Amino acid sequence: MATVVQAVRMALHVGEDRLGVTDIFGEDIGPPLGGAFTQTQGLRTAWNSPLDERGIIGTAIGLALAGQKPVCEIQFCDYIFNTIDLLKIAGNTLWSSNGQWNVPMVCITPVGSGIRGSIYHSHSFDATATHIPGWKVVMPSNPLDAYGLMLSAIVDPNPVMYLLPKALMRTRALPEELIPGEPGDDKALSKMIDAPLGDRTQWRAEWPDTPNLFVPIGKANVLRQGEHVTVISCGRLVREAMRASDELRAEGVSVEVIDLRSLYPYDWDAIKSSVRKTHRVLVVNEDTEITNFGEHLIRRIVEELFYELYAPPRLLAGAFVPGIGLADNLEHASVPQRSQMVTLLRELASHEP
């Protein structure tokens, strides 16, 4: 049962082994550490960059222009905000050159709260990323999607932003999320691909033989069919949504749970079908609630499906405050809680027009 972080590492291995990845780089990405979350341990093409996010994104663009396949990382998305101009360039180079130069790079960045990361290790990046044209944006919620979305990101000829929920790093696969080829046993997998403590200079990873399994970018995962209300989410909050749905099931409320997986392009068909079925929708994400990507979804739902709606669509997002405070009370008051989901879903489900 791979964890999310192991799944990412295995996918990156497949990337460098047979999908053409030439460089996996960023701060502390190479030996000895192999990533702040161990996500790049044992990878042949991983290297440590200078502590310079602008250099990281810039170099990735340059590598991509030179026909390489770079996967770069910004250590925490909290530190990506000095590179937005460069991300915009990565996203507009093909367009500006009228189709001449594409920029096939992947940028991984850990996002979100849930590790008691305080003001600068809790940021979300989905609002900002989805506002940059020319990028595809994905966010996995489990190991299998983490694996399959990474492979898709790697082979995509366009820039792909891979948002990796920090709080899920050590989340293990559920049985249905097993990556084909990985040993079922946690310890066995760890022994194969987790770097040992202490001296690692002689260590080499022993990679399980995992397949080219692509989770297509742009396709949502309807995790649970439901009748009364739809919840649309992604990343860390998907499991919270599932639990909220479990709680409500006991009350007889049937919740459809959609894991977007791709934020751009997003799966409008899945959203549309679901809203047409349940007529009630809650969108949940962690980013702050003003000029939020969930507001885009709601706007489009209202625009195209107004007469399908039996209740006003709702957004549950991060409080519009300048940071997520360290103390638990502060964090909990700042980001969506399951109890809030339950309340809102219950309200929505019982709402009649």
Added chain:
Amino acid sequence: MATVVQAVRMALHVGEDRLGVTDIFGEDIGPPLGGAFTQTQGLRTAWNSPLDERGIIGTAIGLALAGQKPVCEIQFCDYIFNTIDLLKIAGNTLWSSNGQWNVPMVCITPVGSGIRGSIYHSHSFDATATHIPGWKVVMPSNPLDAYGLMLSAIVDPNPVMYLLPKALMRTRALPEELIPGEPGDDKALSKMIDAPLGDRTQWRAEWPDTPNLFVPIGKANVLRQGEHVTVISCGRLVREAMRASDELRAEGVSVEVIDLRSLYPYDWDAIKSSVRKTHRVLVVNEDTEITNFGEHLIRRIVEELFYELYAPPRLLAGAFVPGIGLADNLEHASVPQRSQMVTLLRELASHEP
């Protein structure tokens, strides 16, 4: 009849003369040019910075922390995107220090299309700015508001982002937008405060005696009362909305026109009253349409006023493309056009639930 750019200049003069402004700085802000749009000609505290946006925002924060009152400029908002992390810091310093340090700075930046500025002189910044907590964000649509919002921005103890529509720079005041104290005559004003061509070393501006007239941040301007449909806009598109409303008046459609003036905090009361009256609403802005500030307004309208709505609220915003192309056809296809406003407003007005 001051133009917008003259109004800004007069306001900055009042700022440095009697509201405590200590520094007006940015690229080409000081002599000899006095700003790419002449907005800072003749100002005593104006100085040229290095060509370094990060240094500009950083220095403004430092000056503000030291109790100064800096007004900095990013020459075009197209070039502000490497400073988002610093803008976030300006917005979170008070919060992070639990109330110790406020950051009383103003950042001016020209925004929007309409000057055939191609990919890098046509950007909007309202989606990004409104997503940064801790900032107030304003955008004038005429000389009087340009003046009054600038004075309010200057005396505000918080960071204020002053978005200045590029296409309006040379727009002259309508009679009701006259700034008290300015000579009614264009030539007379120009002679007093516009720097002469050629050698300017001996030139000094002669400032008209204009008052401390504050356009309050957070208050919209209901420019025209209407009955059938509301259009909410700001900046350059306000006059377009007025013209659209003129056109529709002929057809018997009565359009209420709201000029937001402040994007954050925004005037929810004005929006609410209007929607309660017309039951139909169009939000218009130039920024690209995914994760757009107008989507926030629509989300909130839907959330709080769902049963007031006789038609799905609509957004008219910039196309989600990586840039605004130079050729007229491209620009027109990318940013909201008056004809589109007319069509949408007409559709909305005739829409019955």
Added chain:
Amino acid sequence: MSMTTTEATTHGAVGADDTSIAPELLLQMHAHMVTARVLEERLITMYRQGDGYFWIGGPGEEAFNVPLGMLVHKGEGIAYDYLHLHYRSSGTLVALGADPVDSLRQMKNTATDPYSGGRNFGSHYSVKRWNVVPVSSPIEVQYSMCTGTAIAQKRAGSKGITIVQGGDAGTAEGDFATCLVWSSRKGHESPVLIIVTNNRYGISTPWEGQHGEERVSDRGKAFGMPTVTIDGNDPETSYHAIKKAMDYVRTEKKPYLLEVMVSRLHGHSSASGANFVTNERDCLKDFEAKLEARGLRTRKEMDEMRAKVTQELLEASKRVREEPQPEGSTIYDHIFADKNYVAGER
């Protein structure tokens, strides 16, 4: 006592300096270093015991950071020095006179934490009355902001200077260059003491392979500023070097680049385990050996001092554990200064 520098500046050597430091001052320095060290040890223990979520700090930098704090022209406003520090500056805060218990409060994210009210990580100081501007986590941004306070000071003809400090790896960020460029503009130089504390590591990334420059301080040379690299493991060297640099900045109103070689005695942070490393110089140990050799303090006195502070902070940490946590509803406080301020409405 003579000061050792690994390199002499090109602008007037910081070489042998025979002005010895008065014994009382040395003893005070030592006391601060002990407090700072014990404070960091306590914070690490708190982290380990679940009384904090993250630790980062400055054990191994006391021999520089303490003299720095002692030499600051301390106060509020542009007449005084501004400090743009980073997360390894507890020694400086202790020397300024900060109560170490307040650091425990921030570690435990209590509402009583005077630096951030339980909002920010430990060692993220902010002291308005001493011009310690808020430490923020993003590496190197302080270098882009510090010129602002310096410009204000220069304009006011103030004696105050601006001090900025950060790590070696962070100098790869453009903000470090911004600081060099802005502070050295000819005719508009600003009084910034630019400090780089070089422990030869980013988080896990060694200096080797990341830098083309032999010394960070070399980067100041092109900008015509005095530059020096010193051994920050020796508090006397540090004291003299800081004093010399400060005098220059205060008098000339121009920038000065000071690189300081230091140790990182508990690794990067709790993220890397925070264990004591044995292969780096321990400035406190070395200094204590010197003090003992010079007969200024006995081993026994020093052991007692340390035991006393250790005990005090242990007890304090228990009290802090009982102090209130901030309420969730307070997240909306301090988003804006003067919350309902609307110009023209009063």
Added chain:
Amino acid sequence: MSMTTTEATTHGAVGADDTSIAPELLLQMHAHMVTARVLEERLITMYRQGDGYFWIGGPGEEAFNVPLGMLVHKGEGIAYDYLHLHYRSSGTLVALGADPVDSLRQMKNTATDPYSGGRNFGSHYSVKRWNVVPVSSPIEVQYSMCTGTAIAQKRAGSKGITIVQGGDAGTAEGDFATCLVWSSRKGHESPVLIIVTNNRYGISTPWEGQHGEERVSDRGKAFGMPTVTIDGNDPETSYHAIKKAMDYVRTEKKPYLLEVMVSRLHGHSSASGANFVTNERDCLKDFEAKLEARGLRTRKEMDEMRAKVTQELLEASKRVREEPQPEGSTIYDHIFADKNYVAGER
């Protein structure tokens, strides 16, 4: 002929170099310079006549930019040189063999503009088959991106190098430092020829008062790279200096910083009027005087050449005026490569 440099590099002087340039090469250089100059004049006229919305370009830089283009190892892919240029590079493009008429097309934002299809401002070149990566308007970002192509070239053991160019004021952006830092990492140096074209101005902001450094090239010294500042108004000096720098970068696979003093003969851009300035050296005029004195070309021949190109471009501009504009609906083209690509679905 001997080469004049305003300063000798610290690493092996670029001093007197007696290798003279073959007359045919000089004549070819001259021809390119004439074409480039006349092209800029035509573009300015087009702007004035309303056949374009904005002009920016490189008149006054031909004596450097033309030799640069001539010396490029031209082709597509990592075996060849990559060019990360800015908006004053028409001389380089002409020397590479670009059709000047294509520049008129971009000026007139026609659908036929091969660089951007009428999307971008004039002088924003992009030529895939010659590794000219898209010029983008934000100042200095090319310096952060160029290390990417250089790393790829070095890894491939290619003869190709990466060339990056921008202005003097822009070196204040952190991206310039990023380039110095990344290209010089010890053991990981990358083959970048770092060029700064110094015309002593930002838009309206003079060099004086903005820079602490005497020369931009000094900033490379701390990073251990060869640095030189040359007189870019002399094409022979430029040719030798570029060749020497390229040889070094190609052979050593390490960075080299070349600062070039140039003129700005029509001001910053159309935003500042684009009038001819009379107080700066005109490299074309000077070079023509030399060619005449050396008996390589007569005044009459040169006048005829210029008249001919002028006439050709005048006629071309009329034709270009009739070429189609891009359709509005095309804004959705080229947002994504392989528009409907979904991994795993084919």
